[in-house]
Amino acid sequence: IIVPVYKVEPYLKCCLDSLRRQTMPEIEIILIDDASPDRCGEICDAYAARDARIRVFHLEDNKGLSAARNLGIRMATSNYLMFVDSDDWLEKNACETVLAIAQAQQADVVCFGYNEVKPSGVTARPVCASPDVVEKKAFLKNIIWGRSLIRDYCWNKFVARQLYEGIRFPKGRVYEDVGTVYKTVHRADKIYMTDQVIYNYLTREGSITSTPFLMYQVEDRIFVLKERLAFVVANYPELADLQLFML
Numbered sequence: 001i002i003v004p005v006y007k008v009e010p011y012l013k014c015c016l017d018s019l020r021r022q023t024m025p026e027i028e029i030i031l032i033d034d035a036s037p038d039r040c041g042e043i044c045d046a047y048a049a050r051d052a053r054i055r056v057f058h059l060e061d062n063k064g065l066s067a068a069r070n071l072g073i074r075m076a077t078s079n080y081l082m083f084v085d086s087d088d089w090l091e092k093n094a095c096e097t098v099l100a101i102a103q104a105q106q107a108d109v110v111c112f113g114y115n116e117v118k119p120s121g122v123t124a125r126p127v128c129a130s131p132d133v134v135e136k137k138a139f140l141k142n143i144i145w146g147r148s149l150i151r152d153y154c155w156n157k158f159v160a161r162q163l164y165e166g167i168r169f170p171k172g173r174v175y176e177d178v179g180t181v182y183k184t185v186h187r188a189d190k191i192y193m194t195d196q197v198i199y200n201y202l203t204r205e206g207s208i209t210s211t212p213f214l215m216y217q218v219e220d221r222i223f224v225l226k227e228r229l230a231f232v233v234a235n236y237p238e239l240a241d242l243q244l245f246m247l
Contacts, residue, residue: 001019001027001028001029001030001081001082001083001084001095002030002032002069002072002073002076002081002082002083002084003015003016003019003029003030003031003032003072003083003084003085003086004032004034004065004068004069004072004085004086005031005032005033005034005036005040005041005044005068005086006033006034006035006036006040006062006065006068006086007036007037007038007040008036008040008086008087009036009038009039009040009043011086011087011202011204012040012043012044012086012087013043014089015084015085015086015087015088015089016029016031016043016044016047016054017089018089018090018091018092018200019084019090020047020051020053020054021092022090022092022093022094022095022096023092023093023095023096024093024095024096024099025053027053027078027095028053028055028076028077028078029051029053029054029055030055030057030072030075030076031044031047031048031054031055031056031057032057032059032068032069032071032072033056033057033058033059034059034062034063034064034065034067034068035058035059035060035061035062035063036062040086041056041058044056055075057071057072057075059071063171064171064172065169065174065176066168066169066170066171066172066173066176067169067171067172069083069154069169069176070168070169070171073161073164073168076161078161079160079161080098080099080102080158080159080160080161081158081159081160081161081164082094082095082098082155082157082158082159083154083155083157084155084199085155085201087202087204088155088199088200088201088202089200090198090199090200091197091198091199091200093198094112094198094199097112097194097196097198098110098112098158098194098196098198099158101158101192101194101196102158102160102192105133105190105192106190107133107188107190107191107192108159108160108163108187108188108189108190108191109157109158109159109160109163109184109185109188109190109191109192110157110158110191110192110193110194111129111134111150111156111157111158111191111192111193111194112128112156112157112158112194112196112197112198112199113126113127113128113129113156113194113195113196113197113198113199114126114127114128114155114156114197114198114199114200114201115127115197115199115200115201116201116203117200117201117202117203118203119202119203119204123200124203126197127149127197128149128194128195128196128197129149129150129193129195130193130195131192131193131194131195132192132193133190133191133192133193134150134191134192134193135191136185136186136188136191137236137238137239139185139191140182140185140186140232140236140239141239141242143181143182143185144182144228144232144239144242144243144246145242145246146246150193152177152178152181152182153177153181154177154180154181155177155199155201156199157181159184160188163184163187163188164184167180167183167184168180170223170224173220173223173224174216174217174220174221175217175220175221175224176224178221178224178225178228179223179224179227179228182228182231183231186231186235222247225243225246225247226247228243229243229244229247
């Protein structure tokens, strides 16, 4: 479980407690302190001191979400990867549930449901799909279109680690999931959607997804979508018009 950490002091303990409480104890928890200016680094170290499953890496300078995730991938030794944002949290049976599904379905990627949680703590709505195997091209079409329950978030996917070999999140860019998830999905032999809701996504003010568009965000989105367009043209030409339209 890879957790980038930056300026989330009020939320971090909730996240880390949910990881420590997992019903499957054999997990690896990698915390990347991205030079957070608050007490996040201290909190990470305190949790690592009392739980040997936790490893903490402190970056000297703030390098962004992509760099933090990339470091986590390099440091991971487990057969599967999960990404958890440091202001979110897992249900206590999350790891056990998705591992069992991956093994039973012999799936390289398991997509799971999540709750959208308001800052007040009220669950706005659960987001999940019917359990089923998803054909790779259909999956890519859905994340390109962006209007379905299948989205290009990395945090609601349980992924075999080998799918990330040679693939990294684009450093210095926002919309890093948009620029990465399609590459790992392309490598998967089998993708499975489950209706299990095991992730809690906090929709708070000040997060990347809740702030108004700035010019650099527009430029980054265009950059990753142009890269994805070239990939789609080369590998899924029948979806090229749809990706061009979305770009």
